[in-house]
Amino acid sequence: MSEMPMTQLIDHEPVIYPFDHPHEVPARHLKNLLGGKGAGLAEMTTALGMAVPPGFTIPLTVSNAYRAHGWPAALDARLDEQMDRLGTRMGRRFGDARDPLLVAVRSGAPVSMPGMLDTVLNLGLNDETVHGLVAASGDPVFAWDSYRRFTQMFATTVLGVPGEALPECADPTDVEALRAQVDAVRAVVRRVTGEDIPAAPADQLRRAIVAVFESWDSARARAYRAKEGIDERMGTAVNVQAMVFGNRGERSGTGVVFTRNPSTGEAAPFGDYLPRAQGEDVVAGTAHTLPIDRLRDIAPVAYENLLVALRRLEVHYRDMCDVEFTIEDGRLWLLQTRVGKRGATAAVRIAAELVDDPAVRLEPQVAIERVPAELRDKARQEVVAHARRLTPRDDLLTVGLGASPGRASGRMVLNSEDAADADDDVILVRPTTSPEDVAGMAASVGILTTTGGLVSHAAVVARGWHLPAVVGAKEIAIDGAHVRVGSRTLHAGAVITIDGSTGEVWEGAHADDEGGADAEELVRAHLPELERLDSWARAAGR
The missing domain is CATH 3.30.470.20 (ATP-grasp fold, B domain)
Known part of the structure; x- marks a missing residue:
């Protein structure tokens, strides 16, 4: 079933949809109303009965109304109704100083834009409710760590305080250090913005929702949409969801x-x-x-x-x-x-295997629609490059985590601005990437980070764009305009090569080893699924 058409206008009364709302069509087909995240939450709740914390979605119609005309007059009343309903379901009340309901406020565009839009967690905490959380949980470390997280996220996401202006994170096991950090963050907020983080949970909620609406028009989101060809008019839904806490002790x-x-x-x-x-x-x-x-x-x-x-x-x-x-x-x-976003090689293998999966039985026609000719060609290139691995040499710098397949050589740049300004092949080298780096990532032929794992921002974005990426190369230290690896020092601008399959990082430019089997033999040996997709495509005239 196709997606519901996108609605750009809104009725006089804004509608908010709880995750368990009985829609007339399956929720997974309502991305243009609920956004991708909201559609997924509703689908898991209603169709699959999975363990999803309850909540509700403010749909794209409301987001676009806000962008066109400002905050809808009736939205406050609708929010109050939904928060009361959520509180009843959770057995606690928003703003209650004895046992507070806390919520997460998350974005949800109809298409995946990893990390580009805003999120606020632990919303509803203030100087009174944090004591209620201490009493209800019996864990002051957990409560003050949650408050610390909220103040930091609200300061940067909603109030626009630069992250580098905030104090370094306190020892997460020291209650007094956490309390001091909350005070320090709020002092920075007052100094930078001239205001404090609002104490009233209803004010926190409204301002967080506005921040998510407005994140659609942020520079990083615009840069990502330009790279992906995403419609600027689309907008984002907002999901308000009861908090569950992964920071609540060692079993979390x-x-x-x-x-x-x-x-x-x-x-x-x-x-x-x-x-x-x-x-x-x-x-x-x-x-x-x-x-x-x-x-x-x-x-x-x-x-x-x-x-x-x-x-x-x-x-x-x-x-x-x-x-x-x-x-x-x-x-x-x-x-x-x-x-999920995937590399080209993975796209080929997954599509072919889902055709054979007896519980899925994906139609071959659907498989080749998911992996069109240009993506199959990309997979062929990845397989050949990986099979023709470089032989060990003294110019191997280090080995990190191969996060996105492919091999790339380019001039090393250490910030996104230099990458975006480059007119040659560059590899962006950063401790980690954030949504603010997206313009530089889009201009690079490869990504290398010194920290992070295989689902970090750098890894997810690189896979979606089929860019070679190596993450977690922890032996690399970035020092000003230099990169140090053990006793070696490379200057910004030096050429390096990364292999996003093996995680290898080399000094200098390296072409594939042209020896050994030819390309088609390598593909048949290492990715036989590609030949099946090619045959289905030929049969379909594609």
């Missing part, structure tokens, strides 16, 4: 996982998990995450439940899915699902 954590490997297509879960953390910690690329299979030892019941959920989602969507989850005190919660 958060992760991002794909139902299959998005680089190779291997039919096994692929992703990262971070104990005692919240979702933004994983995708930010600043933390040392754990491979998803480590969850088997940390929380075996949650891990088994996750495997069941991943299989159900893949069969339901008939495609590889990208899933965000949180484990709170051993219990699994699903926070998002969408069809």
